[in-house]
Amino acid sequence: MGGDGMSDSLIEMTNAQLHYKVGNSISAMMGLPSTVKAVDGVSLTLKRGESVGLLGESGCGKTSMGRVLVRLEQVTGGSARFDGKEIGQMKGAELQAFRSRSQMIFQNPFDAVNPRYSIRRTLEEPLSNAGIKRGEWHDRVIAALELVGLGDPEQFLERFPHQLSGGQLQRVVMARALILEPEFVVADEPVSMLDVSVRAGVLNVFRDVRDRLGLTAIYISHDLALVRYVCERTIVMYLGRIMEDGPTEDIVHAPLHPYTQALVAAVPTPHVDQSHAPLPIGAGAPDPRNPPSGCVFRDRCPLVQDRCASDIPQPRKIGTRLVACHFAGS
Numbered sequence: 001m002g003g004d005g006m007s008d009s010l011i012e013m014t015n016a017q018l019h020y021k022v023g024n025s026i027s028a029m030m031g032l033p034s035t036v037k038a039v040d041g042v043s044l045t046l047k048r049g050e051s052v053g054l055l056g057e058s059g060c061g062k063t064s065m066g067r068v069l070v071r072l073e074q075v076t077g078g079s080a081r082f083d084g085k086e087i088g089q090m091k092g093a094e095l096q097a098f099r100s101r102s103q104m105i106f107q108n109p110f111d112a113v114n115p116r117y118s119i120r121r122t123l124e125e126p127l128s129n130a131g132i133k134r135g136e137w138h139d140r141v142i143a144a145l146e147l148v149g150l151g152d153p154e155q156f157l158e159r160f161p162h163q164l165s166g167g168q169l170q171r172v173v174m175a176r177a178l179i180l181e182p183e184f185v186v187a188d189e190p191v192s193m194l195d196v197s198v199r200a201g202v203l204n205v206f207r208d209v210r211d212r213l214g215l216t217a218i219y220i221s222h223d224l225a226l227v228r229y230v231c232e233r234t235i236v237m238y239l240g241r242i243m244e245d246g247p248t249e250d251i252v253h254a255p256l257h258p259y260t261q262a263l264v265a266a267v268p269t270p271h272v273d274q275s276h277a278p279l280p281i282g283a284g285a286p287d288p289r290n291p292p293s294g295c296v297f298r299d300r301c302p303l304v305q306d307r308c309a310s311d312i313p314q315p316r317k318i319g320t321r322l323v324a325c326h327f328a329g330s
């Protein structure tokens, strides 16, 4: 099933953009911006089997990036490729195969499932859509439920989402994402809506399944402690752009970008259930309809200088990291 030449990278984004159209004729007359630059000039490569945390505050474009990579959205500029093929240009059998090969686990399990579908039907639906023979469905549903640690799976089949706990339902959502044996999974804050007491269990299942199946994965979170628990590599995003990219432990112990430094300073200990201090750089991210010129981080940045208003910092290599800042590391 490999792509052209079977390179060792599975995902490649090159200057990718996702600009949402917003507003109406009245807001346009008032001179308000007509786009939100949710993803704005992102370049990255994910190797097969690699697992990357996508970290940043709410609104910085993490979910949008994930949606591009499973083709729930299409780039409005630049390129996003899966196994060598432009994701937005796939059609027919290739698109159908892609729909199985690449999956997203959504943030809120109660929104992610149809409340009127039994667990059995929830899990059979992707099998049916993918054209899997009916005779195989039962065994595959049971295997998927076992895979995500729902022991005694038969007891769940005829139950409905509201009869499950949040943690159980998120495992079902994970089972549904995995039932077609994908190669690539985007997990979008999969534990943020769950009770603290069940988070570790769901995270462990995610890690375990990912490693056993050799998945390529993106784990989205606003929480560095969670990303650290799950991923060896971390990409830090701010207002649609990548600020820093490198090994998670290096980022935790010696963050280079001033934004990453603020995120790290706000995490007191690496515990999954730890509450967080406010960021030491003041209030939340500015409006992505109207990002600052030059470096998008400059109006919260302790290192800011004149140049930051005019020159967009391009990612540059510093040690093990790529860092998009004119002054970091100097």
Ligand SMILES: Nc1ncnc2c1ncn2[C@@H]1O[C@H](COP(=O)(O)OP(=O)(O)O)[C@@H](O)[C@H]1O
Pocket (backbone or CB within 6 Å): 020, 021, 022, 036, 037, 038, 056, 057, 058, 059, 060, 061, 062, 063, 064, 065, 288
């Ligand atoms: N469908 C949409 N239409 C318009 N704006 C959107 C849409 N989805 C997200 N946005 C905006 O894009 C920006 C990035 O959102 P999102 O990708 O959800 O960020 P994150 O997942 O990091 O919180 C936000 O400003 C958000 O309001």
Ligand SMILES: [Mg+2]
Pocket (backbone or CB within 6 Å): 059, 062, 063, 064, 188
């Ligand atoms: Mg999100």
